[in-house]
Amino acid sequence: MKSLLIRNxxxxxxxxxxxxxxxxFISEGKIYGVEDxxxxxxxxxxxxxxxxxxxxxxxxxxxxxxPGDEAxxxxxxxxxxxxxxxxxxxxxxxxxxPPLDNPQVIDYILREAAREAVVRVLPIGSISxxxxxxxxxxxxxxxxxxxxxxxxxxxxxSSSPLMYQALDCSRTVGxxxxxxxxxxxxxxxxxxHEGRVSLELGLQGIPSAAxxxxxxxxxxxxxxxxxxxxxIAHVSTEGSVELIRRAREKGVSVTAEVTPHHLTLTDEAARxxxxxxxVSPPLRTARDNQALIRGLREGVIDFIxxxxxxxxEADKRCAFNLAASGISNFETAxxxxxxxxxxxxxxxxxxxxxxxxxxxxxxxxxxxGTLQRGAPxxxxxxxxxxxxxxxxxxxxxxxxxxxxxxxxxxxxxxxxIYGGKLVxxxxxxxxxxxxxxx
Ligand code: DOR
Numbered sequence: 001m002k003s004l005l006i007r008n009x010x011x012x013x014x015x016x017x018x019x020x021x022x023x024x025f026i027s028e029g030k031i032y033g034v035e036d037x038x039x040x041x042x043x044x045x046x047x048x049x050x051x052x053x054x055x056x057x058x059x060x061x062x063x064x065x066x067p068g069d070e071a072x073x074x075x076x077x078x079x080x081x082x083x084x085x086x087x088x089x090x091x092x093x094x095x096x097x098p099p100l101d102n103p104q105v106i107d108y109i110l111r112e113a114a115r116e117a118v119v120r121v122l123p124i125g126s127i128s129x130x131x132x133x134x135x136x137x138x139x140x141x142x143x144x145x146x147x148x149x150x151x152x153x154x155x156x157x158s159s160s161p162l163m164y165q166a167l168d169c170s171r172t173v174g175x176x177x178x179x180x181x182x183x184x185x186x187x188x189x190x191x192x193h194e195g196r197v198s199l200e201l202g203l204q205g206i207p208s209a210a211x212x213x214x215x216x217x218x219x220x221x222x223x224x225x226x227x228x229x230x231x232i233a234h235v236s237t238e239g240s241v242e243l244i245r246r247a248r249e250k251g252v253s254v255t256a257e258v259t260p261h262h263l264t265l266t267d268e269a270a271r272x273x274x275x276x277x278x279v280s281p282p283l284r285t286a287r288d289n290q291a292l293i294r295g296l297r298e299g300v301i302d303f304i305x306x307x308x309x310x311x312x313e314a315d316k317r318c319a320f321n322l323a324a325s326g327i328s329n330f331e332t333a334x335x336x337x338x339x340x341x342x343x344x345x346x347x348x349x350x351x352x353x354x355x356x357x358x359x360x361x362x363x364x365x366x367x368x369g370t371l372q373r374g375a376p377x378x379x380x381x382x383x384x385x386x387x388x389x390x391x392x393x394x395x396x397x398x399x400x401x402x403x404x405x406x407x408x409x410x411x412x413x414x415x416x417i418y419g420g421k422l423v424x425x426x427x428x429x430x431x432x433x434x435x436x437x438x
Contacts, residue, residue, distance in 0.1 A: 001420055002042050003027040005434060009048030009381065013055055014353035015360070015370035024053055026377040029420035033373045043434035046422075048381050051414055051429075054352045055369050056088025056119075056378030058359040061153070061178070061233060061257060061305035062330070064090070064121070066112065067105070068097025073310040073398050075109070078330070079117040081308070081397035083424040085330035086355075086413040088119045088378035089368055090308075094126040095154035101126040101137045103145035110146050118423040119416075120378075122148045122363065127166045127177060133158055136165055139173045148363055151178035153233055154280075156214055158184060164221050167228040176231040176255065176362060181214035181240070182281065191320055193267040193282040201273065203320060206282050208237040215240045219247040222254055231362070232256040234307050236281040238291035245300045255362060257305045258292050260336045261327055261403075265289075269403045275316045275323035277403040279309070293345050296354060303358040304351075306333050310399020328399030332390055334382060336404060338411025341384070348384065377420035381429070386412040 004026040012019050025032045059082065065073035073081075082090045092109065094100030100109065106123050113121035125147035129135045131154070139150055150166065157163040157179055166177045187210040192198050194205025215232055222230040235241060235256050244256050261279060266286055269277035277283060295301040309326025316323050337355075340346040346354075360369025367375035387410045392400035416424040422431065 001029055002044050004417065004420060005043055005045045006048050006053055006379065006381065007045055009051050009053030011053050011371065012349060012352050013371040014349055015055070015357040016372060018371065019349060024371065024379070026379070026417065026420045029377050031371055031373055031375045031377055045432050045434050046381070046415060046429060051381050051383050052348070053379060053381050055356040055371055056380050056416065056418065057086045057355040058089040058363070058369055059087045059306050059308070060091045060303065060359045060362060062090050062092055062308040063095065063310065063326070064092040065310065066096060067108065072312050074116070075112050075121060076116040077396060077398050078308070078310070079119045079121060081330040081395060083118050083416045083418065084396050084413060085306070085333050086380035086382060086416050087330060088380065088416060088418045089122065090119060091122045091124050091148055093124055093151060093153045095131060099126045099131045100124065100147070101129050101131065103141045106142055106145040106147050119418045124149045124151050124178065126150065127152045127157055128162060131155065133162060136162065136169065139169050139175070143173050143175055147175070149176045149178055149231065151180065151233065153178060153180045156180050156182040156184065160217060160221065163218060167221055167225045167230060170229045171225065171227045176229040178231040178233050179214065179218050180233045181211050181218060183210045183213040186210035186213065191278065192270045193284045195267060195285060197267040197270060201270065208239055208284065211237050211281055212239040212243060215243050219243060219252055219254060223247065223250070223252045226253070228253060230254045234259050234262060234281055234305070235292065235295070235301055236262045236284050236288060238288050241291045241295040241300055245295070248300065255302045256300070257303055258296055258301045259305060259307045260329060260333045263289060263292050263296070264336050264339060265403065273320045274403060275318070275320055276327070276401050276405065278320065278323050278325050279327050280325040293340065297346065297350065304337065304354045306330055308397070310397050311401045313400070316401050326401065327403065328395065328397050328401045330397060331395050332402060332404045332409060334413055335388065335409025335411045338384060339409070342410055377417055379417040380413060381415040382411060382413045384411050386410070388412050
């Protein structure tokens with residue numbers, strides 16, 4: 001394997017409070033450091049002047065659609081899209097067909113990933129058999145096969161006794177239980193956030209309480225079960241942030257995540273009956289955006305996930321109430337999040353922490369989310385100031401479903417390195433052979 005020298009970049013690694021201009025040397029697929037290493041003859045060089053060089057992004061929540069929905073995405077296309085977005089580790093949700101509810105399917109994902117993926121794929125097993133919400137899966141066996149967490153995402157765990165059992169299990173298995181918090185008795189038939197826009201469009205609304213009811217129930221259950229690990233998926237409302245904040249203050253073991261779209265977009269995006277803005281949970285209000293950003297800044301929300309949810313053209317080009325929910329997110333995540341940095345709402349270092357060191361904590365995996373010596377050579381290089389138009393025709397993802405199509409984002413991934421190998425590079429950045437002394 002060739003060695004790689006990334007030169008003159010701004011190295012930002014929140015795991016070690018590092019922020020300095022320098023070089024990074026990757027050898028044998030691992031981060032080697034820089035200082036006195038003698039350059040081997042096959043050394044290749046990436047010039048990162050003016051660019052940020054940081055640990056590869058980690059996405060704890062995405063949908064790769066394999067097995068069963070390969071028309072929407074595959075492990076091959078999804079991981080290429082992830083690489084274009086700067087993600088070197090992605091955790092895929094189990095709402096596939098069949099669902100990831102037994103060790104054989106987990107094993108299938110890992111084997112398929114070994115053959116087809118260009119970044120690391122870590123599967124999330126389902127909480128209930130067949131995602132039917134009735135009977136627990138054998139979490140011990142799923143964990144032994146390689147599952148890194150459990151979720152029935154796409155749907156909530158509506159049964160309180162089942163959620164109680166799942167959280168109880170997390171105490172022995174030692175992995176998080178992720179709930180898609182939605183009280184379906186309140187959300188059923190709903191299309192977008194319940195508010196002014198839903199009224200004006202005549203679409204049935206989904207009240208914030210549909211999420212908050214379930215967040216509150218889950219926190220109450222987790223409080224009864226010290227040592228369990230509850231993780232709240234895609235938090236979307238101000239009320240949920242407050243519930244999580246208070247529970248944490250009382251010592252409940254809960255972690256939480258937020259998506260780029262819930263941080264930056266509102267229900268206004270659904271105007272014109274734009275099905276690309278239909279997502280579950282729905283886009284809320286500017287006030288919710290602000291509460292989520294504050295929650296992320298203060299660490300009440302632990303990290304950012306994409307919830308990359310690719311759909312086929314036919315799933316979206318239809319009546320609003322028939323359209324599938326979800327946004328194809330890998331390739332626009334950094335650009336839209338950088339909007340928060342440019343607006344002074346998040347610091348660059350904090351954004352990088354919430355995409356690297358913070359999600360790494362929930363994964364019991366060899367050194368991820370860090371540039372420390374010996375860690376896997378997973379690196380993202382991006383230009384914080386480069387403006388680019390979102391053209392879904394250039395997406396590696398099969399899912400072209402994004403409300404950001406045609407907008408201009410400021411902040412672009414220029415290169416992604418996974419295990420020391422360049423898996424994505426923008427045309428503007430060139431690999432050259434090493435010449436002369438460093
Ligand atoms: O909008 C969503 N799409 N939310 C989910 O929870 C599931 C996802 C999907 O699988 O399409």
